[in-house]
Amino acid sequence: MASHSESIIREPLITGTDITYAKITNDVLRPVENMPGKAWWIGFSVASLGACLWVFAVSYTFWYGIGSWGLNKTVGWAWDITGFVWWVGIGHAGTLISAILLLFRQNWRNSINRSAEAMTIFAVICAATYIVAHMGRPWMALFSLPIPNQYGSLWVNFNSPLIWDVFAISTYFSVSLVFWYTGLLPDLATIRDRATGVRRRIYSVMSFGWSGSVKTWQRFETVCLILAGISTPLVLSVHTIVSMDFATSLEPGWHTTIFPPYFVAGAIFSGFAMVQTLLLVTRKVLGLENYITMFHIEAMNKIILLTGSIVGVAYLTEFFIAFYSGGEYEQYTFLNRFIGPYWWAGCMMYGCNVLMTQLMWFKKIRTNIPISWVLSIVVNIGMWFERFVIIVVSLHRDFVPSSWAMFYPTWVDLSVFIGSIGLFFTMFLLFIRVLPSIAMAEVKLILKSSSEQAKKKLIQHGDLDREQVEFYKESLVKFDSVEISDYEKV
Amino acid sequence: MSSTKYILGLFDDPDDMMHGIDTLQKNSVPIYDVYTPMPIHGIERKLGLKDSRLGYAAFMFGCLGGTTIFSMAYFMLVHDWPMNIGGKPAFAIPDLVPITFEWTVLFTAFGMVTTFFYATHLFPGRAPRVMDFRATDDRFVIAIDAKGSIPHEDITNLLKQAGAVEVKHNDRKYVSYE
Numbered sequence: 197m198a199s200h201s202e203s204i205i206r207e208p209l210i211t212g213t214d215i216t217y218a219k220i221t222n223d224v225l226r227p228v229e230n231m232p233g234k235a236w237w238i239g240f241s242v243a244s245l246g247a248c249l250w251v252f253a254v255s256y257t258f259w260y261g262i263g264s265w266g267l268n269k270t271v272g273w274a275w276d277i278t279g280f281v282w283w284v285g286i287g288h289a290g291t292l293i294s295a296i297l298l299l300f301r302q303n304w305r306n307s308i309n310r311s312a313e314a315m316t317i318f319a320v321i322c323a324a325t326y327i328v329a330h331m332g333r334p335w336m337a338l339f340s341l342p343i344p345n346q347y348g349s350l351w352v353n354f355n356s357p358l359i360w361d362v363f364a365i366s367t368y369f370s371v372s373l374v375f376w377y378t379g380l381l382p383d384l385a386t387i388r389d390r391a392t393g394v395r396r397r398i399y400s401v402m403s404f405g406w407s408g409s410v411k412t413w414q415r416f417e418t419v420c421l422i423l424a425g426i427s428t429p430l431v432l433s434v435h436t437i438v439s440m441d442f443a444t445s446l447e448p449g450w451h452t453t454i455f456p457p458y459f460v461a462g463a464i465f466s467g468f469a470m471v472q473t474l475l476l477v478t479r480k481v482l483g484l485e486n487y488i489t490m491f492h493i494e495a496m497n498k499i500i501l502l503t504g505s506i507v508g509v510a511y512l513t514e515f516f517i518a519f520y521s522g523g524e525y526e527q528y529t530f531l532n533r534f535i536g537p538y539w540w541a542g543c544m545m546y547g548c549n550v551l552m553t554q555l556m557w558f559k560k561i562r563t564n565i566p567i568s569w570v571l572s573i574v575v576n577i578g579m580w581f582e583r584f585v586i587i588v589v590s591l592h593r594d595f596v597p598s599s600w601a602m603f604y605p606t607w608v609d610l611s612v613f614i615g616s617i618g619l620f621f622t623m624f625l626l627f628i629r630v631l632p633s634i635a636m637a638e639v640k641l642i643l644k645s646s647s648e649q650a651k652k653k654l655i656q657h658g659d660l661d662r663e664q665v666e667f668y669k670e671s672l673v674k675f676d677s678v679e680i681s682d683y684e685k686v
Numbered sequence: 687m688s689s690t691k692y693i694l695g696l697f698d699d700p701d702d703m704m705h706g707i708d709t710l711q712k713n714s715v716p717i718y719d720v721y722t723p724m725p726i727h728g729i730e731r732k733l734g735l736k737d738s739r740l741g742y743a744a745f746m747f748g749c750l751g752g753t754t755i756f757s758m759a760y761f762m763l764v765h766d767w768p769m770n771i772g773g774k775p776a777f778a779i780p781d782l783v784p785i786t787f788e789w790t791v792l793f794t795a796f797g798m799v800t801t802f803f804y805a806t807h808l809f810p811g812r813a814p815r816v817m818d819f820r821a822t823d824d825r826f827v828i829a830i831d832a833k834g835s836i837p838h839e840d841i842t843n844l845l846k847q848a849g850a851v852e853v854k855h856n857d858r859k860y861v862s863y864e
Binding site for chain 1: 698700701719720721722723724725726729730733735738740741744748758759762763766767769771778781782784785787788789791792794795796798799802803805806807808809810811812813814815816817819820821822823824862
């Protein structure tokens, strides 16, 4: 209920002193209802240049075949699958925020779920394009689906993890899209009811005739809860199945039973880092500091620390098991990560993912925006190298030394990768231009209970435990959007 | 005879609006519907709405999805084209768990959301039926059908008493139509 007031020791989720329902709408819709600023245009120009590079590089791949990549007989998967796993992993944070945190009633998700889910969708699009591209002949993608054909019918092999992956990724993408769009309907209706002319028509079509009546809201909440309930095991299953692409093989470095939890933790780790990279800039550029507060930033950093540490434990376990197994190929693969020709990739992987994230134990670092931003990028560099090490470094020296080889990316490999980042940012920038980047309805829901102004009123009312009030005031010091001097008199 | 079709009480606070619903109900004024910019828990109980049955629909669609893919896989791998993979049985049930799970989720999501859209009459391009444009922004709107026998001034006064910031007497049901 809206009038429910929560404990004073909880940090505020909305800061600022004169926040009303109307102000939330105005603040969130400012970038949608006005022409974008210079920063947006610069970002969009650079990103769309990247997207053009992607179109060119992928077209080149389709025209000349995947021989234009640096693959060889020994290293048959390289930047393509590295990029695929990296993007799918990045996507996982959005579903974690929108589904798992909803089930756990974490209200701080309300102001970051929309953009994180959008990021999920764009990341999975990038991942899917890698899969189609690495087929070389993209029209053959049809044969990964169980549809009748002229060869018998020759069906897909449901025993294969690669087919499970087709099912997992396509289900994940479509369910995330449905979840995201259903959540967007009330906010699209808000834009519709404020707009005029052509814009009103467009948003009218997009909002499906949403009215906000009692029954609609009641059904909407049921739908969101059930979607969250089914998306939670879904998101865990997706990266589990991605890890099985490797874990069910006999390749040393790949056939590891800890891969599923290790990959899922890694996915959430890199996904939150990407959310952090995007939101730290977005909140500043769009002026959303009151809604995406220091509490959100610190909470995400704590999740990065937790999942990064889980990944660290998984790394140690892998090394121990390689040693303990007594299998010489297994042992060699893990030693080769440090003493082989790709030692620098191994160092990037372990250094960025384990050593750098341990800095998050310090509150000064967790609540420092520039450092958090740099660390979030470091994490994603590290996670890209993790997949590179697992895929290329394991493959390049297999059982027979005569077939050992090196992998060198060509300009096409590089362009597809850089291009896919451009594609991702193009889609994200278009998103913040035409759709509300914060779920307005959900933020309005917590205004009366969890905002700074509501809590301040509670303090002014008196009869609260003095110790708790002091604790609360101390927790406000780290916020960059709170005027601490306001609290001297109250 | 006045031309008013609907009386709208606009509140700027959800708690005032809840109070408004109570006041109206105490005075036996029937409420047509309530429009809010965000879900307000407790209204549905006050207005006597039944629980949503979408959960049952979701469950049925889930069962349908799981059964569909499991039967498809059985037909393809066991009946139509069994493969001899090292002499292992063609009907390898554990291998079918991932795809069965995925389609259970897929059918649940799409089936439930389609049912939601169908039941609530939501589809792309549907003309929005809006009684007040600010009901999706910052106003909590109680709509009362003006056909009843209760004098309009009484309803207006009740709404004002309960804390409505504005009371509208609308000649048209929906303001969103041309």
